[in-house]
Amino acid sequence: MSVINILDKKVYAQIAAGEVVERPSSVIKELVENSIDAGATKIKINIFGGGKDVIEVSDNGSGILEEDLLKTIMPHATSKIKDVEDISNITTLGFRGEALASIASVSKLRITTKTKGAEIGYTMEVSGGENPVIFDAPANEGTFVTVSNLFYNVPARQKFLKTVRSEENDVTDMVSRLMLANPNVSFRYEINDSLIFNSYGDGIEDAIRGVYGNKFIDQFIRVSNYKHGVKIEGYVGRINYTKPNRSYQTVILNGRCIHNQTIQSAIMNAYAGYLMKRKYPMVVLYITVPNEVVDVNVTPNKSDVRFIDNSVIYGAVYSTVSSVLDGSDVALDIILPTYDRILKSPEQVRKEALNPPEEPEVFLVTSRGNNNPNTSDYTYDKHYDPFENFKLVMEDENKHGDVSQGQTKPKNDDIFAENKRYIEELERKKEIEYVPQVEEKLKYVAQVLNSFLIFERGSDVYFIDQHAAHERILYNKLLYQRTVKEFPTQPLLVPYQLTVNSVEREYILDKLVFIKEMGFVIEQNTDGNFDIYEIPLELVDINLDDFFEDIFYDYSLRRETIPEVINEKLMQKACKSAVKAGMPLSDSEVESLMILLNGNINLKCPHGRPIAVRITRNEIDKWFKRVL
Numbered sequence: 007m008s009v010i011n012i013l014d015k016k017v018y019a020q021i022a023a024g025e026v027v028e029r030p031s032s033v034i035k036e037l038v039e040n041s042i043d044a045g046a047t048k049i050k051i052n053i054f055g056g057g058k059d060v061i062e063v064s065d066n067g068s069g070i071l072e073e074d075l076l077k078t079i080m081p082h083a084t085s086k087i088k089d090v091e092d093i094s095n096i097t098t099l100g101f102r103g104e105a106l107a108s109i110a111s112v113s114k115l116r117i118t119t120k121t122k123g124a125e126i127g128y129t130m131e132v133s134g135g136e137n138p139v140i141f142d143a144p145a146n147e148g149t150f151v152t153v154s155n156l157f158y159n160v161p162a163r164q165k166f167l168k169t170v171r172s173e174e175n176d177v178t179d180m181v182s183r184l185m186l187a188n189p190n191v192s193f194r195y196e197i198n199d200s201l202i203f204n205s206y207g208d209g210i211e212d213a214i215r216g217v218y219g220n221k222f223i224d225q226f227i228r229v230s231n232y233k234h235g236v237k238i239e240g241y242v243g244r245i246n247y248t249k250p251n252r253s254y255q256t257v258i259l260n261g262r263c264i265h266n267q268t269i270q271s272a273i274m275n276a277y278a279g280y281l282m283k284r285k286y287p288m289v290v291l292y293i294t295v296p297n298e299v300v301d302v303n304v305t306p307n308k309s310d311v312r313f314i315d316n317s318v319i320y321g322a323v324y325s326t327v328s329s330v331l332d333g334s335d336v337a338l339d340i341i342l343p344t345y346d347r348i349l350k351s352p353e354q355v356r357k358e359a360l361n362p363p364e365e366p367e368v369f370l371v372t373s374r375g376n377n378n379p380n381t382s383d384y385t386y387d388k389h390y391d392p393f394e395n396f397k398l399v400m401e402d403e404n405k406h407g408d409v410s411q412g413q414t415k416p417k418n419d420d421i422f423a424e425n426k427r428y429i430e431e432l433e434r435k436k437e438i439e440y441v442p443q444v445e446e447k448l449k450y451v452a453q454v455l456n457s458f459l460i461f462e463r464g465s466d467v468y469f470i471d472q473h474a475a476h477e478r479i480l481y482n483k484l485l486y487q488r489t490v491k492e493f494p495t496q497p498l499l500v501p502y503q504l505t506v507n508s509v510e511r512e513y514i515l516d517k518l519v520f521i522k523e524m525g526f527v528i529e530q531n532t533d534g535n536f537d538i539y540e541i542p543l544e545l546v547d548i549n550l551d552d553f554f555e556d557i558f559y560d561y562s563l564r565r566e567t568i569p570e571v572i573n574e575k576l577m578q579k580a581c582k583s584a585v586k587a588g589m590p591l592s593d594s595e596v597e598s599l600m601i602l603l604n605g606n607i608n609l610k611c612p613h614g615r616p617i618a619v620r621i622t623r624n625e626i627d628k629w630f631k632r633v634l
Contacts, residue, residue, distance in 0.1 A: 027108050030057025030156060030173050031180040036105040037151050038184050041065035042191060046148065047207060051181060052196040056173030057156065058164075064150040069121035075130045075140055078117065079110040109153055111135035112160050116152040120145040134159045171515060178202060178508035179253070182217040183263040186256050186290055189213035202534065210240065214290060218254075219505060225288065228342040229330055236295055236322035243288030245280040245331055250558040253509045254288040260295065262302065265309055268316045269293070269323055276327035284555075293323070448605075450596055457587040459596055465623035472591060472599065474611035475618075476584035479602045481577060481611075494543040495525050502550050504528075504536040510558050511535075547582075 027033055034051060041049050044067030054060040070078065109115060110132050120127030127145025132138040157164035167173060174197055181195045185205055192207035193216070205216030214223050226241035243254075257269050269291075277287045301312040313319050329336040448461040448468065459470040506514060511534055514521070521528055525542030538550070585591065591599070607618040627633045 027112060027156075029167060029176060030061060031176040033057065033061055033109055033113075033153055033156065034063065034177055035180055035184065036109065037061070037063040037153075038181075040105065041067050041149065042188055044068045044149065046191065048192045048194075050194045050196075052199065053174065053177055054198055056168075056170035057177050058167055058170065058173060059154065061153040061156070062150070064148065066146070066148040069124070069127075069147060069149055070117070070119040071121055072128045072140070075117065075119070075128060076138060078106045078130075079115070079132055079135060079138060080107055107135065112163070113156045113158065114154040116154070117149065118143055118145045118152075119149040120147050122147050172512055175508035175512040182508070183256055185213050185217055186210075187258040187261060187263040210290070210292075214241065221505075222288070226290070227330055229326060229340050230342050231322075231326040231340045233322040233325060234318050235299075236293065236319060238291060238293055238322060238326045240291040241289070242291070242327055242330060245277070245287075247288065248281060248285035249288055250284065250286070250555040251509070252286050253507050255286065256290045258290075258292045259311060260293075260297070260300070260302075262311075264311055266311055268313065268320050272320045272323035273327055276324050276331060280331060289327075291323070293319075295319070448600065448607075450593070450600075453591055453596070455588075456590045459591075459599075467621045467623075467626070468607065468618050469621070470607060470618045471587075471611075471615070472589075473584050473587045474615050475603055475607075476599060477581050477611045478609050478617060479599075480584055495527065495540040496543045496546045497527075497540045498538065502538040502541075504538060504550075504554060506535055506558075513558070 027036075030053065034053075034057065038049060038051070041063065044065065046065035046067035048066045050062075050064045052060075052062040106115075106117075111134060114131075114133045116129065116131050118127060118129045124147075127143050128140055129143035129145075130138055130140045157167070168176070178195070178197075181193070181203060185191075185193045185195075185203060189205075189210045189212065190207050193203060193205045194201070195203040203216055205213050211223055214226070223241075225244055225247040227244060228241055230239045232238075240258075243249075255270075255273070257264055257266065257273075259266070259269075273287070273289055273291075281287065295313075299314045326340060330340055446463050448463050451460040451462055451467075453459055453472075457472060459472055459475075461468040461470065504514075514536060515530070518528070518530075525540070526538060527540035528536055528538045531537050541550070585599075603617075609617050611617060624633065
């Protein structure tokens, strides 16, 4: 019997679908790119059930001829390629020929289309890629595709889809990048018939406003450069306006949104000398290269590309971005005025772009020769456990085990004598263990350098860091309030508006109940963002922008939890509120501090520094050679 099987059409169609159709967002990507290749200037997207139930994509493109409808669901059928030479000179977005065929094989597909000038339209319906039916139907010029019950016939794939909200956010992220990649196309994106995004096809700035909102466009520097055959246009974020994760970075190569490590490294290294840790720039770059120097068929979904020479691409991107950020003379030829600054000179544009008056620039002191964005002169220990001093160490008190081998069991007439000796021994140990030990009190001596308190106890001397001690006291108090769930809140005079993207929205919604339990009064508004009306009283003086940026830091989305961010803010609040080094204290203030400390001088401050250092008499004698 042969061990090599010729697969049935239904089987290999579903295998091909697995390469192209991963989830609802990939379906929308393929359908939208087909619309754009058809010359559409208006595209509408609507999803239901996160795209798992229904996906609708309509356009005003050229439409599909009746005789070509059946070909659209055939494998390896495409209007973009005729011979092998065309593969190396691809100028369209969709060309593989598997997209609609793959989608049709794992869903219930309906295509309604009408070509320009035609008197009537046509509809094709197909389920699972089999038994297609075509009939006349009224239609507008263009194509209307409906994908229903995605993966209904592949349960193994269907169960690996994420929740409805997660799929919605993936689709939203995909649509936002498609809008940015095609700024001259009008997009309308809806979820369950509710409008999410809307752009008018009026160019890049209109697309950015449609995705990010009006306030973001003022935080960009408009650039245009041509270097080594690479054309670079778009917007780079100002150095003092950063985001907590990479989801605000979009790179479009030859009209296709991609994720490429070479380009990503060039961008981050150009910003390396200006960014603090856990901060990322906003970037929307349009890069154009000759088709023959790039291979777009690296992955089935064409999310990455391969260049003939990575160094040329890296150098062009890096030099463009770094020249603008450094403010060199070359920047005058790269920076372009945005539409509201056309009447200003290039020198004024550069000065305002690099030194905006409304917000101070924040610089990190690093070596300009260090192009690694993951290193800086300042580091901190993320592995510190703020609850280290509250953990209990259990000791094994079972000191009386079984009789060991080799011992002889006492005779019956010795049992009572043995028990009596054992009880007497326990009584003697008990008397020793429970003799009350009266520890001498700390005797205050003086404050030195307006920072350290000196105490005596017996023959020992103690130096206590007044700031670290007070910081620990305040932190314990805040921590206790959080432990017993005492959350007094402070209403905000004006609600704080938290603007998020799809990834951040999913995280907030997942943690919304917990955030409310922390004392935040927060509600999602109609545009998908959040309004905060009250905050915990213990965090009343924090910077809410910084607070949520810490929450949205991209590694936080994977590893850290909100309690860790809260504890970090509690430590910061305790540090700011504690008495400072260099502050003179009166005797009564020292006494009050020691009462609050309650003799716990072995604690550490929330950041791990010791509160007190003990110096014995023997150590002091050694200093003066009194003992050897």
